[in-house]
Amino acid sequence: MNPELSGILVSFAITLLIGIPLGKYLAKMFAGEKVWTDFMKPIENGIYKLSGISPNQPMDWKQFLKAMMVINSLWLVYGFFVLMYQDKLPLNPDGNPGMTPDLAFNTIISFVANCNLQHYSGETGATYLIQHFIFMFLQFTSAATGIACAVAVFKALRDKTTADVGNFWVYFVKSITRLLLPLSVVVALILTFNGTPASYAGKDKFISLQGDTVNVSRGPAAQFIAIKHLGTNGGGWFGANSAHPLENPNYVTNITEVVAQMIVPMAMILAFGYFIRRKKLGWVIFGVMAVGMFMLMIPTISSELGGNPAIAKMGVSQATGAMEGKEVRIGPMATAYWSTLTTIVSTGSVNGMHDSTMPLTGLWQLLGMMINSFFGGCGVGILNYLIYLIIAVFISGLMVGRTPEFMGHKVEAREVKIAALITLLSPFLILAGTAISSYVFNNYGSANWAVKPSSWLNNPGYHGFSEMLYENTSANANNGSGFEGLGDNNIFWNVITGLEILIGRFLPIIGPVAIAGLLAKKKFVPESAGTLKIDTVTFGIMTFAVIMVLNALSYFPALALGPIAEYFSMLK
Amino acid sequence: MKTLIQSIRLTIVLTVLLCIIYPVVISFAGKFSKGKGNGETITLNGKIVGYANEGQKFDKPQYFWSRPSAVGYNAAGSAGSNKGPSNPDYLKEVNSRIDTLLKYHPYLKRSDIPADMVTASGSGLDPDISPAGAQIQVKRVAQFRKLDEQKVAVLVKEHTEKPLFGPEKVNVLKLNVALDELK
């Protein structure tokens, strides 16, 4: 077999091999059953004690969300100031300057929200202190926040009637001590021993074979890159992210990183099924997501392997596929595979530049982020899916002649209202954001910003539109990847995407938790033969149809003007 | 208020765990890796001439060339070109790279040129080129260095890595160091 194809097949196989048992483990661990990592208990108890937390205190959904919001707000405020004054703080061997307020605003939101959209460049924009004490810290905690909120939903949906969704601090701390930290150690070690730097040494300098003087950025990157993927964060240590040869030195690290970003989202889906004791439901959801993933991935791979038709016309050989923005050691197939996964699971790390991928690849990347729940980010993937599920349950419940119910609870106006609001939110943020960007580009081209609107596009025409659409989509999806040609470090982009990330992160977390909390308080309705079963293939197809139709309807015109128009115009 | 104090205390405790203990432990373990956790370097005649995994600029005729780079192989500021596939300026640039290649390798047909030699990499620091990319340069390098073409071809073959998974590649720095060591 083609070693590139076998490479991605092996990647996927490893993902399944780790993801499936991890799902079972997570369900048990969060349910408080005996697991092999119980040796961490003393450490956790120490953390609770030092923090003044009583781990056994039950929380209703409002208290739970309050705790979540308070600690996240704390990070926002504290991080904002540290970023602005990073130049005055220690651990700055390369002498990087402090961030402007708008960049600090954008950056801190981006990391708190598990988005990791980076309007700075890792080598020159952030000190080691920031990279570790703010960014890496938040890469752990933002992922743990998402996971904790998902577990609250699990608990609410498992118990027949309850007000208690579990203790936020406990889910949060356990996400770190029992999942993210141990896995990070493993991944970081693999990376280190494959050539990713892990020491605190600053920039290096040497004279190349040709006689050029070369400065080399280094630093403790392996630790960071591990959690960047495990926590579906995606923010790179270096500007070029995982395309950078130190961040992703060889094919082994490439497999490691792409597996690392998939296993937690995948495991969370199965954990859901195991936790609520509806194993089959977990697998049906898994199936829907997997089908969605392949539907995006296969055409992506095919369009990248096909190469750039415009370059084909020049007569050079594109035997290896489209190579602009790609690394030889990784190759187009693994880059395409990665690009699908990183957009569906909201990691947003890249091992090749998305801006230079083929138009249809861009289309699938955008769609992956718009849907944002084919596995989705750590914890938040299943939360996003829940919203689609509620809508699917509502419509199909009616279609079988019963007022809709979900997991034994009636879905009524209040839940639908929340679900409808969240459904509305993504199109609103993405389309309104893109509309404002286009408007500013059209009418205020010469605004006196760090990057002038007239010059913020790196590419003209439809592709330029795609750059703006991509940026807004990525922000709303908390993805963090970009069509990086966009000149986005100015006050406009920093503020607008900052707001999009903030809203696009927290409302879609609050909504599902509230829905689950509200449902859990309702009377439990046992299933009968007339009840719509949601763990069937039929219902899986229904949910899939809801996801595809809702997204297609919301974004078709925008996509038509961007990647679709570019694609068809390149054919001629 | 109670929640805020809990949050502050938890943040401090986790900072110690995640930002000090965890990275320091990994950093320590890294000392036992090949590059001692600093990245693996390559030396020629006792002098460090580069990092094994980071590409550097090779555009002189005596060397095998690296791929085009959007940042001129600035290892302190990696980036791709971010040019869209339909961008006319970009396509012009690709065309001129083809012309340059053809100029220095007059023995080539257009269809001999692999795409990676005329497109910029994602990082701008790609250490590798495709085997085809190396093979088309053999004649030029051999002619310039007045070496037997066959000998250079063998060298390229020796430096072509065929991993179990993933694409075949040639590390340009290692190849060029080996070339320099030939003398």
Next chain:
Amino acid sequence: MSNRSNKLFEPALVQTALKESFIKLNPKTMMRNPVMFTVEIGTAVMLYVTVYSFTHAGQGSFAYNCWIFAILLLTLLFANFAEAIAEARGKAQADSLRKTREDTPANVVLEDGSIVTRSSNQLLKGDVFICETGDTIPTDGEIIEGLATIDESAITGESAPVIREAGGDKSSVTGGTKVLSDRIKVVVTTQPGESFLDKMIALVEGAARQKTPNEIALTILLASFTLVFIIVCVTLKPFADYANTPITIAALISLFVCLIPTTIGGLLSAIGIAGMDRALRANVITKSGKAVETAGDIDVLLLDKTGTITIGNRKATRFYPAEGVSEDELVKACVLASLADETPEGKSIIELAQQGNTRISSTAPDGSEFIKFTAETRASGINTPDGKRIRKGAFDAIRNLTINAGNQFDTAIEDRVKAISSNGGTPLVVSQNEKVIGVIELQDIIKPGIAERFERLRKMGIKTVMVTGDNPLTAKFIADKAGVDDFIAEARPEDKMKYIKHEQAAGKLVAMMGDGTNDAPALAQADVGVAMNSGTQAAKEAGNMVDLDNDPTKLIEIVEIGKQLLITRGTLTTFSIANDVAKYFAIVPALFIASIPALQSINIMHLHSPESAILSAVIFNAIIIPMLIPLALKGVEYKPIGASALLRRNLLIYGIGGVIAPFIGIKLIDLLIAYFI
């Protein structure tokens, strides 16, 4: 109710509905329906654009704008028409019921005892009136004095007269029915304009129609879809500016109207009204739309055995003489004891005896004393002048009788009694002079076809529970034979209540039917309580539906009506949204083709021109509403094939169908338009 029409569009109704369609354009009314309200705003803007384009250039031709405006207006009218026709039909139903009780003179008894004649619509609650033979009862009420045979055919269509009397469960009378004999004094129980029928009419007419919780939830969902499409259309303007593509307002509004779920938005209230209307057609008056909706959700159905599962009453099927007694002797005694027994059981004993070989007399000897059944003795019979004391009654009543008289009770009889019970029969033990002479077996006759209906219910996921006064053995036999899932034997009214509460505590929704005053608490407790029209006022007040036919099997129909209502909503929502896919493929290329010729590739329907594409989509969007009105009114058929299978079926028809149909429809309309252009 012979004048009830099943035609969907009666000319008279259509006329009313057409008029109403225009009246309903009033924005205040439209606002109740957010989806159609946005269409109205769009139409208003289009009107402005049309006028503007008459004198200015840049917004497309005047004629084209006129067309778009006209079609949008038509869309609104179609939606209004759907609602209006549903209302008109419901109203027509209710009116025909109401006609029966219009302006009947009533003989009102004043406090001083004098009698005055008033018109029925002046009767107040608490008034007392008198009805005599031949009178039409002016309004709903309760008999406080007397007994009468009453012809209720005007309400129920049932020609056999019924007896109504003061006290007990048969005391209520309905306005519009006719007294055939005797004289009754009746107290008025409802204020004018507040009878169930009045309430129902108000519900159908819309003024009092509150949206049901499910309707509200669906409206929210539809409103949010509408908002999404507002966003899509508004943002399209700057997008198009970026691409240097001018978009006319007409095109934007057309796109918007096509995308928002106008199909379901326009039909939603019609579906709800039609649900109530269908109930009314089944002769069930619902007190709220919610009750119909809830009916679709019912998990447990409490059914009285008698009349629902079995035909009327038990019949005697066999005589079992005691040892030493000849069959002849027993039969004669039984006949004697039953001669005065007017109950169906008593009559059936005589019928059975007549079929046999024994010669029986049809009259009792002169001087016989008939003993009536009382709750204490639980036996009835006869004392003949020649000194025979014949009694028939429940097993333990007769046993006590014989044992108290010092006689032995035959164990063979006891075995016989048990055997009959366990076969679902009811044993009636007969004694003569305090000695057991035999047993009569009474059997319940299970209604033909009832087992299949229960099977159907089971497939719907509904548990059926039989309520009976029989002993557990008999109850179990009948329950098994009829195929019900559970039974309550020896049931007292409070047992029903207990059962309902128990099921509800487990989260189930329970429906029941009842007529007596002592059913009232249970009717109120049940999620769907259907009171029989013949029942007491208290029962009717307590339930949330009234069945005019007094037909206990009606519950099953009601459940199906409820399910149909929900299914119709669900499928039309699906259809409406699925339609959008094709509309996009029609309109989006039309919008951009001029400046981005490459997008011709997504004009997969190969529509004639951008203008014809937009027109076709808007026209399709408009005419699909009236095309679906029959479906909305009749309801989508419910099939008890299991939830998943049903979902598959409906998803295939209305989901996939909803994607494909507009592709065909729009293409056809486009061909037609292209022919004219």
